[in-house]
Amino acid sequence: MTPVQQQDFLQHLESQQRKDSLAMYNNLVFRCFDECSKSFRSKRLDDGETKCINVCAEKFIKLTSRVALRFQDIQQQKAKDEAAGVQR
């Protein structure tokens, strides 16, 4: 890759990462609201719902980073296997 292409690629990567984190925000609200909102007798989240939203959001974030870790493991293993396959 030429430096210009590299720059282009990195820019694409960065814009994709920005898109991902915005999408993740929406996704998180969607999931946790769906999971946690139980009644519509008040216009505010009640104590139980608030607690639920907090736990849900934190769990989702922790889970996502664990998924990233395992995903990375699998991709690295695949790359290794491919390299070994090429050498043979």
Next chain:
Amino acid sequence: MSWFGNSEPEPPSGPSPMDLAKQEVDMYSDLFTKMSGLCFKKCVVKMHGESDLNVGEMSCVDRCVSKYMEAQEKVGVILKRAEESLAAQQGGVGGPAAGGVPGVPGR
């Protein structure tokens, strides 16, 4: 990550290697978003108590990721086969899109 390694040299026509690399980035990021969402749905059942993942949830996530990736590979193989038979039916006119199914090792 592996997408740098497994892009084969392309013939001069068709999408550029850069386009393919970008498409692969997009594809993996979509895969990741979908996988995280699904594994969350399948592995985290109760939202009260601890905000840390418990042991059961952790091992569930690990298996979920591994299974999802396996499913991705299996579906990729089937899709590739279908594309190939379609291409054969059409007498090779057009053929499958260059690059085919990303993340699937060629046979």
